[in-house]
Amino acid sequence: MATDKKTSVLVKSSLPEFLDTEGPKFQAFIRAYYEWMETSNQVTDRAKNLLNYADIDQTQSEFIDWFRREILADFPKSVLADKALLYQRIVDLYKSKGSENAYKLLFRILYNEEIEFYYPGQDLLKVSDGRWTKETSVRLAAPFVGNLEDMGGENIVGVTSGATAKVRRVSSTLETGINVFELFLSSVSGTFKDNEIVKNTANTLSGLVISSTGPLQGIIIQYGGAQHTNGDRVSLTSASGSGASGIVTGTTGQSIAPLIVNGGSGYRVGDSTSITISGGDGSGANFEVSALSNTEVIKTFDDVISDLRETKIDANTYITSNSGAISANLAIANSSTVLSAALGTTDNVAGAISAIRSITRGSNYTVAPGVTAKDQDIFDLRLPDGSGGFKGNNAELGAELVAGALTNVLIDTFGTGYNRSDIVTITNTTNPAAENGLAAPLVSGIITYPGKYTDTKGFISWNNRLQDNYYYQEFSYSLRTTQTVDTYREIVKNVTHSAGTRLFGDHKISSNVSLSLVADSYSYLLIDNVTLQANTTFGSSNIGRYLDNVGNISSTESFETDHNVIGIPEQFINPTPIVYNLTSALYQADANEYEANTVSQLQSNTFNTIVDVPQIGKPVVE
DSSP states (O other): OOOSOOSGGGHHHHSOTTHHHHOHHHHHHHHHHHHHHTSTTSHHHHHHTHHHHTSTTTOOGGGHHHHHHHHOTTSOSOOSSOHHHHHHHHHHHHHTTTSHHHHHHHHHHHHSOOOEEEOGGGGBOOTTOOOEEOOEEEEEEEEEESOGGGGTTOEEEETTTOOEEEEEEEEEEEETTEEEEEEEEEEEESOOOTTOEEEETTSSOEEEEOOSEEOOOEEEEEEOOBSOOTTOEEEEEOSSOEEEEEEEEEEESOEEEEEEEEOOSSBOSBTTSEEEEEOSSOEEEEEEEEEEEEEEEEEEEOOOGGGGTTOOOBTTBOOOOSSSOOOHHHHTOOTTSOHHHHSOEEEEEEEEEEEEEEEEEEEOOSSOOEEEEEOHHHHTTTOBOSSSSBTTSOOEEEEEEESOEEEEEEEEEEEEOEETTSOEEEEESSOTTSBOEEEEEEOOSEEEOOOEESSOTTOTTSSOBOOOSSSSSTTEEEEEESSOHHHHHHHHHHHTOOTTOEEEEEEOOOOOOOOOEEEEOOOEEEOOSEEEEEEOOOOSSOOOOOOTTOOOOOTTOEEOOEEEEOSOOOOOSSOOEEEEEESSOEEEOOTTTSOOSOHHHHHSSOOOOOSOOOTTOOOEEO
16 A cells, blocks of 8 residues: 655755765665655555554455454354455444344344344233234215225324224225225224214315114114023124124023913914913013824814805705805705705814924013913814813913023124114024024114234233243243354354343254146046137146147047146236137046036037136136
8 A cells, every 4th residue: 555645755855965966876775765665565655554554444455354353353254244344334233232133134244144033032921911902993985085095094083073093904895885995993082973074184085984784783682582591602684784793691581481281172283273472571472383182183164154145045056156255065055955065164183282382482571471272263163172161272371481582692793784774683503492582783884893812912721831931031032043053152142142131043944845746637528519718827837738720520539638737837817718619529628627517508509618727727618
């Protein structure tokens, strides 16, 4: 390194003048000597460049190692980073000592590798350490101002309520033909209201809070059903909405079930027998006869005598009605016909009541009502039952209070599309034998979702670990790298390790696998006078194709295609169609890979897609 501060130029002015004439050679010698001393690496040059040698940007290569000894004493000589640049920027590493960035920089310098960190203290089991959150959202519909997809990150305000919030994210859906944007909020202040305009603070985006349809947020139970138990899962559906579900959190014993003391006789099943529930202090119960025992056939008469008014009957005249329909028997009867033979009859299976079905069990009963059963058609025949009564009106029934009428359901899945005017049916999915309940839906454009844990912190018997004061503790950390811990332990401890912490190392092992896929496809499809269009959906792959330009094929000839695929195929964005004209041809493809919809579809002059396209890419036949 030469210097610009020359001493040799001062030689002539420093020597006596007589040397100009008496000693010019001596004068030249002295000048040459100083010039030599000023050349690179000589004494004068070194002396005048001492400050430059101390600057790593200007120093000589022979002094670099001395810099390493001073500022990189703990580093090995063989590092992958550029040494000059490393010496200049090493201060950044020292300033960030103990941080993740310092460790990352160190491993880039030493091994040119990116490392990962794991802190065992993150997985320690701690009491009540779960992160519990509740999400709040506002659902907006037309009229819109601007594109509400851009609401993310905006601060919003309710025009009527004055409530404010920040939008974390936006979700858009189409419900019953209506575009709905759901804004998920944070930092909520105040309470937004249904049917108010919500806008951003810049007044460039806005929408109306929709409240007529939406997720089911609550219900008002109108009929509690029966046999429900706290903890049962229930689904909630209506004519408009679905997907909501919840858990039974409240029941009461205010519904009733039928009791049979004496089944009587002469009763029929279903609506033929009228069951009357009277008394008690509840309402809504409805029963019907569902089974009989000790059955018999009882005839009932179909003709109504009043339809025969103003009709003349004699020995030679068949009976006809002047005012209504009569049975076929009565239409051919005359005055000599026995009445029981002339009237139209029906054979009825009747018997003792052995089972009663609860159509509804009612609600709000605290006192059991009375229950009676009467089959009017059978009773009108006044058939004695042998016990002083008449068949069709001699059963002894009652009712008893039963538990399990719904009083409260906690909804944890809100579903979608519920209309506030449609009644919700509550179906017990845990106990299918339970009687369904009915409720009025609560629908609002402001939704508070059920709370949830965002992680498993504090969960017992989960993935959390007990503290062992060694690996699983708050002050340990593990470096995940392909290097073994013995190769870097001392360097890390001397350069980036923080006092009071414990170092561990996880060795990452990775391998590269070369994979080749071969797909052979065969299936047999009989095709009659159709045109096949095959769209090949292979992407970057090695494909052998043997069907190009095959033209017409005879009715019994078979042909096959082999596609050899190397690597993972990518689907063409715009596949090129290849058209084949086949006449009564037998097309071979694998039945598991290519599946025809129907035989008739294959034999028609026009048929649509007859095969499915596997994900890895196969020909599509249309």
